[in-house]
Amino acid sequence: MNVPGLGLHSIGFRWGLPLLFFLFGAVVSCQSKKKVFLLTDSIQLASPKILADSVLFREMATITLHLEEEDALIKYTLDGSGVDADSQTYSGPIQVYHTATVKAKAFHPAYRTSETQAIAVRKQKGNLSGVEAKLHTEPHVNYPGNGAASLVDGQKGSTNFRNGNHWLGFQKNRITTDLRFPERRNVESIIVSVLQDQGSWIFSPETITITVLGNQIGTLDFKESAQAGEKKMLFLEVPVTTGKYKELTITIEPLSEIPDWHQGKGTKPWVFIDEIWAE
Amino acid sequence: MMKRRQFLEKTSAASLGLAALGSMSFSGWNPKDAIIGHGSHRYKIDLNWGKLNSKQFPVQDCHEMVQDGKGRIILLTNHTKNNVLIYDKSGKLLDSWGTDYPGAHGLTLHDENGTEYLYISDNNRHEVIKTTLDGRVIQVLPFPKESGKYQKKEEYIPTETAIADNGDIYVADGYGAQYITHYDAKGNIKNIFGGRGEDDHLFNNAHGICIDKRDSKKPILLITARQQNKLKRFALDGTYLDSIDLPGAFICRPVIHGNHVYLATIWSGDGSEGTGFISILDENNQLISAPGGSKPVYEQEKLNPMHQTLKIFRHPHDVCVDEDENIYVAQWNSWASYPIKLYRV
Numbered sequence: 001m002n003v004p005g006l007g008l009h010s011i012g013f014r015w016g017l018p019l020l021f022f023l024f025g026a027v028v029s030c031q032s033k034k035k036v037f038l039l040t041d042s043i044q045l046a047s048p049k050i051l052a053d054s055v056l057f058r059e060m061a062t063i064t065l066h067l068e069e070e071d072a073l074i075k076y077t078l079d080g081s082g083v084d085a086d087s088q089t090y091s092g093p094i095q096v097y098h099t100a101t102v103k104a105k106a107f108h109p110a111y112r113t114s115e116t117q118a119i120a121v122r123k124q125k126g127n128l129s130g131v132e133a134k135l136h137t138e139p140h141v142n143y144p145g146n147g148a149a150s151l152v153d154g155q156k157g158s159t160n161f162r163n164g165n166h167w168l169g170f171q172k173n174r175i176t177t178d179l180r181f182p183e184r185r186n187v188e189s190i191i192v193s194v195l196q197d198q199g200s201w202i203f204s205p206e207t208i209t210i211t212v213l214g215n216q217i218g219t220l221d222f223k224e225s226a227q228a229g230e231k232k233m234l235f236l237e238v239p240v241t242t243g244k245y246k247e248l249t250i251t252i253e254p255l256s257e258i259p260d261w262h263q264g265k266g267t268k269p270w271v272f273i274d275e276i277w278a279e
Numbered sequence: 280m281m282k283r284r285q286f287l288e289k290t291s292a293a294s295l296g297l298a299a300l301g302s303m304s305f306s307g308w309n310p311k312d313a314i315i316g317h318g319s320h321r322y323k324i325d326l327n328w329g330k331l332n333s334k335q336f337p338v339q340d341c342h343e344m345v346q347d348g349k350g351r352i353i354l355l356t357n358h359t360k361n362n363v364l365i366y367d368k369s370g371k372l373l374d375s376w377g378t379d380y381p382g383a384h385g386l387t388l389h390d391e392n393g394t395e396y397l398y399i400s401d402n403n404r405h406e407v408i409k410t411t412l413d414g415r416v417i418q419v420l421p422f423p424k425e426s427g428k429y430q431k432k433e434e435y436i437p438t439e440t441a442i443a444d445n446g447d448i449y450v451a452d453g454y455g456a457q458y459i460t461h462y463d464a465k466g467n468i469k470n471i472f473g474g475r476g477e478d479d480h481l482f483n484n485a486h487g488i489c490i491d492k493r494d495s496k497k498p499i500l501l502i503t504a505r506q507q508n509k510l511k512r513f514a515l516d517g518t519y520l521d522s523i524d525l526p527g528a529f530i531c532r533p534v535i536h537g538n539h540v541y542l543a544t545i546w547s548g549d550g551s552e553g554t555g556f557i558s559i560l561d562e563n564n565q566l567i568s569a570p571g572g573s574k575p576v577y578e579q580e581k582l583n584p585m586h587q588t589l590k591i592f593r594h595p596h597d598v599c600v601d602e603d604e605n606i607y608v609a610q611w612n613s614w615a616s617y618p619i620k621l622y623r624v
Binding site for chain 2: 035036037038039040041042043044045046049066067068069070072110111158159160162198199230231
């Protein structure tokens with residue numbers, strides 16, 4: 001699990017080294033006070049960057065992996081399995097035709113292996129035409145996107161949430177929106193595309209509930225939302241009682257407050273949503 | 280300096296066995312010592328430099344560092360037990376002072392006719408304070424109400440100052456309304472420019488400012504637009520000149536040493552936590568070395584997006600470069616760690 005800046009692993013790394021040097025320093029200090037430089041095998045590579053031309057696609061996505069460090073090799077998987085030294089070596093852009101989880105790690109002869117970086121790319125199925133969203137909760141004035149229409153336009157935002165008009169940002173106890181189809185459609189699940197950027201106090205929602213005329217047809221509890229994690233976009237899939245529906249209500253509940261490990265603890269987290277659709 | 284560097288390079292190029300033996304008696308040289316950076320500007324890393332007993336001399340964020348005429352390294356932190364820590368170049372603490380700067384952020388040193396002064400930009404106090412090197416307050420510049428751009432002090436969160444040879448003071452309001460206020464030496468407002476926005480002459484996080492005297496006939500201002508990943512050039516009268524694009528590099532403040540510009544880079548790539556590195560520009564303002572970051576590559580005169588490649592720095596916030604061309608790195612939000620020293624090889 002790659003948790004830049006927030007994970008216990010990183011803390012151990014940063015403080016473990018000085019401890020190591022202290023011990024080493026104590027041994028040599030009886031001779032003379034020498035500078036002890038950081039050794040290559042104490043340094044971890046950063047995780048590779050994973051770029052997708054579109055993380056939400058109808059036909060195909062092209063994925064590129066980057067870590068511009070001399071002699072570093074990037075290895076990856078597309079099936080969600082862990083990356084190790086035997087995984088495929090990256091040599092150029094990868095074409096993906098199906099929903100996939102891309103995982104990548106960097107290896108180097110001198111430096112320590114990186115943490116895993118992962119992104120999900122999703123093939124968007126289902127009929128998107130004529131779908132309307134009606135928001136019952138107004139987004140924050142600073143992050144209004146293009147209103148409810150942004151949620152059903154098939155246009156995803158990027159991890160840089162300030163760019164474009166794709167993300168709707170909320171700092172509310174509950175976010176409610178309706179999804180209306182032009183005719184009754186077969187629905188098996190609702191997918192809510194959200195951003196996690198804890199450094200900007202944006203957390204993924206804790207619970208998503210789908211109702212039809214007040215009757216619950218599906219719910220998702222997302223346990224990971226309170227855990228420290230890297231900046232990423234998530235597709236939260238809520239399975240529903242399969243059936244033909246004309247109108248659904250989606251209720252999104254953020255964490256009640258930012259967890260204790262974060263500097264914003266006790267305050268209301270932000271929730272950012274860019275797309276909602278039915279499959 | 281050059282001779283020592285050449286010698287070290289030769290040593291490293293020699294057979295590893297020999298170099299390893301030699302290392303035991305020659306200033307700790309070890310073939311496994313990491314060397315970071317690119318091209319002409321490569322460094323070894325000393326994580327222990329300046330480390331103190333944190334109960335006695337605590338730091339919170341290590342925001343900025345400058346070197347005075349005696350060669351001392353002066354660190355500004357927002358810990359009010361000792362806002363200023365003064366070290367020698369080996370990392371030994373010489374002095375400390377300051378309990379009145381809860382938002383201590385920007386630190387600039389200016390030599391005024393042979394006497395050196397510090398300018399502290401305080402985020403929480405919403406003002407800039409000029410002090411002597413031992414902490415005596417000389418002048419306080421409050422929020423620039425008479426400029427007409429500010430109604431109340433909370434709108435003004437100064438992050439950095441630059442002082443011209445004639446004593447004029449430029450203050451960058453990097454966390455506030457993004458204006459650059461230009462004062463004369465007495466503190467009278469002469470001009471105000473910039474402001475928030477995406478246009479060339481406007482800023483998103485006008486975090487750092489300095490006076491670039493590399494062309495001695497035509498000094499100009501270098502101002503970082505950190506969220507825009509740009510270093511913007513302005514004439515001293517506030518006229519916008521042009522911008523240097525550093526995609527992926529969230530640069531804090533420009534520090535000029537010789538013909539080069541050094542910039543602590545607090546985040547990189549998409550701006551994720553803990554992804555900082557150091558940026559070094561040459562006399563043509565081209566990025567030539569990025570210790571801790573990706574190798575700078577220009578294609579059709581455009582820099583490829585930068586990213587962290589080695590997890591050494593978390594959030595570099597300022598650099599100070601000494602006469603040996605070694606770099607001291609102060610970091611924000613990095614578990615209250617003391618500065619890191621980079622030795623040029």
